[in-house]
């Protein structure tokens with residue numbers, strides 16, 4: 001392998017290549033994670049959308065499929081976060097990934113038990129904060145990335161964060177990556193590797209139903225939108241009819257529209273109105289949201305599941321990076337990894353003047 005690809009990230013993660021498959025809710029389960037790890041990259045189980053018991057099963061299943069190390073992604077504010085951290089320790093999981101910055105006491109607990117901590121961040125000030133708290137790596141996601149995302153694009157946020165970190169820990173670049181040129185560009189900015197969500201979602205190893213994958217593949221680079229209307233926080237999703245409807249709703253029409261949507265999609269959620277109201281109230285309290293957003297938000301995780309897991313395209317919540325618009329195939333995870341490494345080596349040779357014209 002080209003020496004430029006042998007970065008400090010490899011020692012930290014125990015992977016062969018500086019490529020990370022991120023913990024995408026409803027998407028990154030045992031099959032995708034183990035396929036990624038067996039190909040030499042680093043896979044992360046998404047547990048924010050799993051119960052504790054489901055996570056126990058997912059870890060066991062992944063271990064059956066691979067002997068390579070893998071990570072687990074969590075929400076630091078989960079009610080049972082300490083149980084999850086204890087599970088990681090007991091199972092010898094080497095890396096804890098967090099959807100948002102974890103508090104100092106969680107980091108300390110993991111460090112005391114030999115687990116490395118790699119939070120995802122989307123703003124420079126978050127990088128400053130987690131560096132103070134003492135993390136082992138930072139995954140920085142630019143605004144073009146999928147799911148919850150910030151507003152600064154990778155091309156600006158990455159160098160900002162690399163400068164804040166100053167080489168103290170590896171920085172992993174995310175948001176918009178799909179090929180070997182991108183990996184080399186990230187390394188040039190000072191990152192130690194790349195992380196990809198959407199590219200791994202669009203592989204034959206991800207469990208997302210084929211008709212949903214087809215909707216992703218048919219989405220143009222301009223076909224995504226960042227909206228706060230689906231769950232209160234800026235979220236990059238495919239611009240479906242449902243999302244457009246919510247985004248276009250005025251203050252007067254928003255609540256009736258949200259109620260109409262909630263009623264329509266209650267059949268997917270299996271939740272009673274009372275359960276939905278309870279979820280919504282919790283969220284209103286936590287996030288200080290307008291009612292229309294609360295009504296939608298109470299259902300969003302379930303609507304996302306209905307679409308990504310059960311293939312209910314009508315439910316219409318499809319988190320994605322803008323990179324979806326430049327992806328038009330469904331290779332295996334191993335093909336993605338091998339292709340990116342081969343392209344990165346060709347790119348590095350070209351930059352060194354060894355194969356001009358390629």
Ligand SMILES: Cc1cc2nc3c(=O)[nH]c(=O)nc-3n(C[C@H](O)[C@H](O)[C@H](O)COP(=O)(O)O)c2cc1C
Pocket residue numbers: 022023024025027046048049073098099100120141144145146147148174175176177195196197198199201318319320321322323
């Ligand atoms: C379907 C989907 C679900 C996601 N779920 C999570 C999650 O549960 N936790 C998390 O930290 N990030 C989540 N993300 C963000 C990704 O982990 C990753 O940072 C992002 O996709 C990178 O941008 P890219 O899609 O351009 O590669 C999700 C992204 C997508 C597309």
